[in-house]
Amino acid sequence: MKIPYLNLTIDKDEKSDLISEISNLMSKGRFVGGDEITSYEKALEKYLNTKNILGVASGNSSLYLALKTLNLKKDDEVIIPNISWVATAHAVEIAGGTCVFADVNDDLTIDCSSVERLVTDKTKAIICVHFMGIPCDIEKLVQISQKKNLKLIEDCSQAFGLKYGEKAVGTFGDFGCYSTNCMKILAGLGDSGFLISRNELDHKRIKPWLYNGVDENKQVVDIELCHRIDTIQAAILKFRLSKVDFIISQRKSNALKIIKETNNNKIAFIDSRERVYYGLTLMINEDRARLIDHLNKYDIEVKVEHEPCLSDLTPYKSHKSEFENAAKLSKSIVNIPISEALSTENIDHIIQSINSWNP
Amino acid sequence: MKIPYLNLTIDKDEKSDLISEISNLMSKGRFVGGDEITSYEKALEKYLNTKNILGVASGNSSLYLALKTLNLKKDDEVIIPNISWVATAHAVEIAGGTCVFADVNDDLTIDCSSVERLVTDKTKAIICVHFMGIPCDIEKLVQISQKKNLKLIEDCSQAFGLKYGEKAVGTFGDFGCYSTNCMKILAGLGDSGFLISRNELDHKRIKPWLYNGVDENKQVVDIELCHRIDTIQAAILKFRLSKVDFIISQRKSNALKIIKETNNNKIAFIDSRERVYYGLTLMINEDRARLIDHLNKYDIEVKVEHEPCLSDLTPYKSHKSEFENAAKLSKSIVNIPISEALSTENIDHIIQSINSWNP
Numbered sequence: 002m003k004i005p006y007l008n009l010t011i012d013k014d015e016k017s018d019l020i021s022e023i024s025n026l027m028s029k030g031r032f033v034g035g036d037e038i039t040s041y042e043k044a045l046e047k048y049l050n051t052k053n054i055l056g057v058a059s060g061n062s063s064l065y066l067a068l069k070t071l072n073l074k075k076d077d078e079v080i081i082p083n084i085s086w087v088a089t090a091h092a093v094e095i096a097g098g099t100c101v102f103a104d105v106n107d108d109l110t111i112d113c114s115s116v117e118r119l120v121t122d123k124t125k126a127i128i129c130v131h132f133m134g135i136p137c138d139i140e141k142l143v144q145i146s147q148k149k150n151l152k153l154i155e156d157c158s159q160a161f162g163l164k165y166g167e168k169a170v171g172t173f174g175d176f177g178c179y180s181t182n183c184m185k186i187l188a189g190l191g192d193s194g195f196l197i198s199r200n201e202l203d204h205k206r207i208k209p210w211l212y213n214g215v216d217e218n219k220q221v222v223d224i225e226l227c228h229r230i231d232t233i234q235a236a237i238l239k240f241r242l243s244k245v246d247f248i249i250s251q252r253k254s255n256a257l258k259i260i261k262e263t264n265n266n267k268i269a270f271i272d273s274r275e276r277v278y279y280g281l282t283l284m285i286n287e288d289r290a291r292l293i294d295h296l297n298k299y300d301i302e303v304k305v306e307h308e309p310c311l312s313d314l315t316p317y318k319s320h321k322s323e324f325e326n327a328a329k330l331s332k333s334i335v336n337i338p339i340s341e342a343l344s345t346e347n348i349d350h351i352i353q354s355i356n357s358w359n360p
Numbered sequence: 361m362k363i364p365y366l367n368l369t370i371d372k373d374e375k376s377d378l379i380s381e382i383s384n385l386m387s388k389g390r391f392v393g394g395d396e397i398t399s400y401e402k403a404l405e406k407y408l409n410t411k412n413i414l415g416v417a418s419g420n421s422s423l424y425l426a427l428k429t430l431n432l433k434k435d436d437e438v439i440i441p442n443i444s445w446v447a448t449a450h451a452v453e454i455a456g457g458t459c460v461f462a463d464v465n466d467d468l469t470i471d472c473s474s475v476e477r478l479v480t481d482k483t484k485a486i487i488c489v490h491f492m493g494i495p496c497d498i499e500k501l502v503q504i505s506q507k508k509n510l511k512l513i514e515d516c517s518q519a520f521g522l523k524y525g526e527k528a529v530g531t532f533g534d535f536g537c538y539s540t541n542c543m544k545i546l547a548g549l550g551d552s553g554f555l556i557s558r559n560e561l562d563h564k565r566i567k568p569w570l571y572n573g574v575d576e577n578k579q580v581v582d583i584e585l586c587h588r589i590d591t592i593q594a595a596i597l598k599f600r601l602s603k604v605d606f607i608i609s610q611r612k613s614n615a616l617k618i619i620k621e622t623n624n625n626k627i628a629f630i631d632s633r634e635r636v637y638y639g640l641t642l643m644i645n646e647d648r649a650r651l652i653d654h655l656n657k658y659d660i661e662v663k664v665e666h667e668p669c670l671s672d673l674t675p676y677k678s679h680k681s682e683f684e685n686a687a688k689l690s691k692s693i694v695n696i697p698i699s700e701a702l703s704t705e706n707i708d709h710i711i712q713s714i715n716s717w718n719p
Contacts, residue, residue, distance in 0.1 A: 226424055
């Protein structure tokens with residue numbers, strides 16, 4: 002009984018539905034652009050109760066396009082959390098700016114007091130990451146960004162379906178950036194993402210950047226590469242959007258069962274009252290390597306997300322950073338499987354394997 | 361009988377084959393990375409008789425990644441033809457450099473004497489475009505680039521299957537950049553492309569740039585966004601590669617029939633002995649708008665590729681350029697349908713419609 006961290010295999014029923022979507026597009030000969038993309042964007046807007054959504058080629062593209070609106074120069078700084086997938090940092094640099102790494106809280110979200118210490122005259126924006134589906138302190142971040150006149154960008158790649166109060170994440174800041182690649186809660190069959198602009202002017206300005214700076218009148222108005230979403234991905238994602246609530250609730254139920262039934266005092270979970278479960282992170286202060294070996298021996302695949310922290314990566318070693326908590330946490334965390342595809346037996350096996358660990 | 365410029369509808373037989381490829385990937389749960397991509401790259405290398413091919417997210421990505429190896433600064437110039445799809449220019453600017461526009465020959469390929477006049481101490485590279493499937497004077501371009509110590513990049517997006525002598529285009533310069541989006545001779549079901557590096561060191565350096573600067577040992581070694589090809593696209597393209605010779609020969613046969621049987625002395629064709637037919641361009645010195653109306657009235661969809669020339673586009677108006685022939689040609693050209701999907705009746709109708717035009 003091998004339990005993979007994530008199993009992307011598509012079962013027979015869903016396969017038949019997805020192939021029917023693809024088959025329709027083949028009959029139409031529609032693979033770039035088209036009503037299918039607009040219709041997917043509208044469905045997302047309805048689900049997230051917001052406006053100004055654009056489907057894009059990847060979560061990377063989503064972050065990059067949001068940052069491009071800031072016209073960053075090399076000296077311009079963007080504060081990001083010191084634990085995130087590296088794309089958050091890369092997007093800042095490829096958009097022309099420099100990232101500065103803030104420390105993280107015990108729940109791996111960006112530490113607002115660290116952000117406040119790092120803000121300088123050079124700071125142009127903050128990117129917060131709703132890491133593993135746990136919300137940042139978005140109210141405080143909105144307050145800081147307003148007070149300091151900074152743009153606020155929410156990286157929601159791991160937080161599809163997460164609300165903060167009544168509102169979806171990604172609708173608090175100036176931009177909400179989502180990845181919908183095949184590993185995500187809302188997942189296409191390859192790379193894709195979407196971008197929420199709070200401001201309609203930004204939304205309109207970004208549109209031509211999806212395809213070589215060409216506007217709706219087919220005029221070349223700006224300089225940019227290709228960041229559009231494939232029509233097939235949009236059609237698949239629109240279909241899967243109608244099923245995503247099941248995924249969200251199934252992962253939650255798996256995670257809550259594991260948290261509840263685990264009784265190993267060497268292990269704690271990183272959790273939050275209101276959240277979605279992109280992943281479930283456990284914390285172990287010592288012996289992480291041996292815990293991983295133990296779980297692997299019990300056929301459970303696990304993942305460390307992420308070590309080292311960003312400011313320790315080769316391209317970012319000389320960047321300004323705070324890292325005390327991030328450095329400590331990155332050595333203590335392990336993600337365990339919670340996918341909606343797991344059986345009750347799988348979940349029980351995970352619980353037993355954690356409980357049986359006695360270093 | 362409406363004759364579209366390009367009809368991407370997939371017929372029943374091919375649909376069944378393509379869906380079987382996609383269905384396999386769904387069963388495997390494989391949508392990013394994987395052997396399918398390597399196997400597609402190997403099949404391309406065999407077909408093109410070359411090495412160091414990487415599947416990428418788009419033709420844009422292919423050009424951009426080749427240019428990224430040059431570490432361009434704002435003052436660095438890259439000479440490109442003044443007629444091309446605008447992505448050729450954008451890739452230079454997004455990679456950090458400045459494009460300079462060379463005039464084109466009567467066959468719309470880059471004019472080598474214009475290139476020689478435009479080379480300065482600031483010039484770092486030349487991008488030639490095998491436009492509409494017509495080869496550039498690649499021998500002369502290799503000579504110029506060697507003499508002046510410039511990199512030579514071949515934009516082969518419109519020239520899949522084209523050889524110059526015994527060698528595939530894209531294998532003469534330092535890089536060969538191909539688009540394989542759904543409109544191309546070798547066409548995926550969305551956006552994709554591939555990149556040939558002559559130099560293995562470039563090939564290895566570029567690899568991590570496909571996915572966030574992450575190398576084969578999962579180390580973050582560099583800063584870049586996501587430029588990888590979707591696994592589904594790679595599988596589809598590998599399948600279609602086995603059928604591409606038919607497309608190439610069918611388009612050729614359609615184009616040659618049109619050229620042979622057209623007898624309207626107001627109209628000339630832009631052609632070349634050795635070429636592939638991404639498009640067939642006709643030239644009319646006056647009355648182009650009325651010719652287009654005439655063909656549209658006869659239910660033939662046509663395309664002007666491209667007007668205006670690049671140096672007349674808003675983002676490039678202040679760039680250094682030569683344009684005498686490009687400006688004249690861009691006002692005189694029209695592309696007519698030649699797709700492999702057209703019937704003999706379609707082709708005859710196109711010929712009759714051109715012949716019946718009498719301004």
